[in-house]
Amino acid sequence: MTLRTCVYCGQGVEMTQKETRSLHDLASFYCSGDCICNEIENMIPQFRHRLKPYFNHGNVSDTSVWCTETKRFYRSKYEKKVALFLEDRDIYYQYEQVRFDVGNTVYIPDFVVPDKDCVIEVKGAWQFGAKAKVTQFLLEYPDIRFILASWLIRNRW
Numbered sequence: 154m155t156l157r158t159c160v161y162c163g164q165g166v167e168m169t170q171k172e173t174r175s176l177h178d179l180a181s182f183y184c185s186g187d188c189i190c191n192e193i194e195n196m197i198p199q200f201r202h203r204l205k206p207y208f209n210h211g212n213v214s215d216t217s218v219w220c221t222e223t224k225r226f227y228r229s230k231y232e233k234k235v236a237l238f239l240e241d242r243d244i245y246y247q248y249e250q251v252r253f254d255v256g257n258t259v260y261i262p263d264f265v266v267p268d269k270d271c272v273i274e275v276k277g278a279w280q281f282g283a284k285a286k287v288t289q290f291l292l293e294y295p296d297i298r299f300i301l302a303s304w305l306i307r308n309r310w
């Protein structure tokens with residue numbers, strides 16, 4: 154077991170080696186959706202980045218999850234949960250609507266809080282290449298606030 158400490162509230166969370174795989178070495182650890190939302194609310198608004206729109210064609214797959222409240226599909230139940238939590242906290246967000254050029258590819262974060270230059274990546278397992286892309290994003294966009302909603306805290310929203 155390893156111990157991670159929430160950068161917002163200081164609470165320690167024990168996790169197995171396997172659970173640590175949903176984390177990212179360069180991303181801060183938050184213990185709950187409340188701590189993530191508190192952090193975002195406390196961020197000073199900034200619009201330094203001109204966010205580039207990503208035209209989401211709304212591709213729906215077998216694993217898409219419908220949400221009657223927001224009237225749209227999400228890629229997972231966890232993403233839906235995060236969306237509803239952000240709505241509940243009155244945090245204005247965009248879902249898969251912003252793209253960042255990273256190296257010679259494109260990174261589309263799950264959620265963006267545009268008035269805080271903040272992105273939220275909801276992560277179950279890292280697909281092949283996804284972690285390297287996020288690493289590159291963090292290096293190229295150091296002034297964008299990156300929040301990882303790891304699989305480990307999926308039941309803490």
Ligand SMILES: [Zn+2]
Nearest residue numbers: 159162184188
């Ligand atoms: Zn916390």
